[in-house]
Amino acid sequence: MSATASEPGGGGRFRIRWSARLRLTLLYGTLFLVSGATLLAVTYVLVVQSPASKGTQLVTRNVSDDPTREKLRSDISFVADETRRKAQRTLLTRSGIALGIMTGVSGGLGWVVAGRVLRPVRVMTDRARRISAHNLHERLAMPGPPDDELKNLGDTFDGLLARLDAAFDAQRRFVANASHELRTPLTLQRTVIEVALNTPDPDAAALRAVCERALAIGEDQERLIEALLTLASSQGGVFRTEPLDLAEVVGDVLGELAPARRADVTLDTALAPAVADGNTSLVERLVGNLIGNAQRYTDPGGWIRVTTAEADGRPRVRVVNSGPVVPRDAIPLLYQPFQRLGPRAARARGHGLGLSIVAAVADAHRARIVTEPGPEGGLDITVTFPRAGAPPTTEAAAGSRLPLTTDAGAP
Known part of the structure; x- marks a missing residue:
């Protein structure tokens, strides 16, 4: 300079x-x-x-004239x-x-x-110019007393760099995992077709089985792509909202999931009116992912409880299920894309995106998620929306969405 x-x-x-x-x-x-x-x-x-x-x-004292x-x-x-x-x-x-x-x-x-x-400002400027996407781990590390304004500015910038570093790491992991998840069905589909082509004189039944297997793999890939598109659209924010009743949304989702409902799991519902402002399709996806996630990870003979209500004027939907015990410190990992607690079961054809989409939709609606271990294993998830008709907060009006709060709950 x-x-x-x-x-x-x-x-x-x-x-x-x-x-x-x-x-x-x-x-x-x-x-x-x-x-x-x-x-x-x-x-x-x-x-x-x-x-x-x-x-x-x-x-003068002389009186003479x-x-x-x-x-x-x-x-x-x-x-x-x-x-x-x-x-x-x-x-x-x-x-x-x-x-x-x-x-x-x-x-x-x-x-x-x-x-x-202004010397500390020049130092911060020079160090900030040297930081790029390849060395986001570096920090300004400004010296000075805790109450110094310039040190506070440097510490704030260091916090921003830390969040950017974490976001870049999450993006790299997401791209790697998405590439793997997309490549796997393509490889499997190609293998199935190559095996069928290398089989001498296959009969109609064998060819039909190969086609059905390839079709199932394609459907699984379509579900993955649809989940990725929903996640991307949710992270882009909600631009159009309308009044909706969470009880009606849950009823519609349960009706759509009725053909795939498990007979070995008990489903209890208590749906009270709870009006919120939101995007109907995204809120339906949020509720569907919560219920679908509960169905996939509930043991045979277990139960699922879905309720809607208003607490202090705030509409909320709650999904509780029994199942394997989930460690409290592992709950935040479930909201990361492609993250699972264990290997995917044969009946659980998920890709680890269900709760990630829930988090993105809740974030887009300025909703708060509270997640606790269930009373009999499984999870207890409550999504609380802002009051219907409430004006957006200062952060939302400025274009920045409120941060998602995932709380493990009090012991």
Whole structure:
């Protein structure tokens, strides 16, 4: 960073670079000039109004009538007044010269002080320029006392870098996992077809089995692509909302899932009216993923309980299921894409995106998720939406969505 206040411009002319250092210097110099001029004016007025600067009066004790006495007294008063005015002009002139000199000195000192004050800013700028997507692990690590404003700025930027680093890592893991999940059915489908082609004289039944197997693999791939598109659209935010009743949404989702409902799992529902503002299709996907996730991971003979209600005027939907015990510290991992607690069971044809979509939809609707281990294993998930008709928060109005809150609950 250049230390000069101007730099060469086009045509050989100099263009003033109004840097923060130059502005601070001009501010320091202007403040000193104004305060100095005010002090000089006050001092000059006090000097002029002092008794020593008043008009000179001569008192004579000679009572004789001398015609030259009045002339002499007038001459002496004139000389004294001229001397006094000359002294005042000299005082004002020299004080003005001193003020100008000290203004220049204060400007130079202001330039030095501004440079020292802004040195941490230059250090942060240089370090920030060296940080890219390949070295997001580096930090500014600004020294200084905890209450220093510049250190707080550096620490805030370090926090931003930490979040960006985590986001880049999550994105890289997501791309790697998505590539693997997309490649697996393609490889399996190709293998099935190659095996069928290499079989000599296959009969119609064998070809039909191969086609059915390839069709099932394609359907699984379609579900994966649809889940990825839903996740991407949910993370993009909700632009159009409408009033909806969570009880009706849950009823519609249960009706759609009725053909695939497991007979070995008991389903209990308690659906009270709960009106919220949201995107119907996305909220249906949220509820469907919660219920579908509960069905996949509930042991035979277990139960699922789905309820809707309003608590303190806030609509919420709650899905509780029995099943394997979920460690409390493992709950946040379930909301990461392609994350599973164990190997995928044969009946659980999920891809590890169900709860990720739930989190994205809840985030887009400024809803809060509270997740706890279930009373008999499994999970107890409650999604609480904002009040219907409530104005968006300051963060939402500014375009930044509220952060998702996933709470493991109190022990």
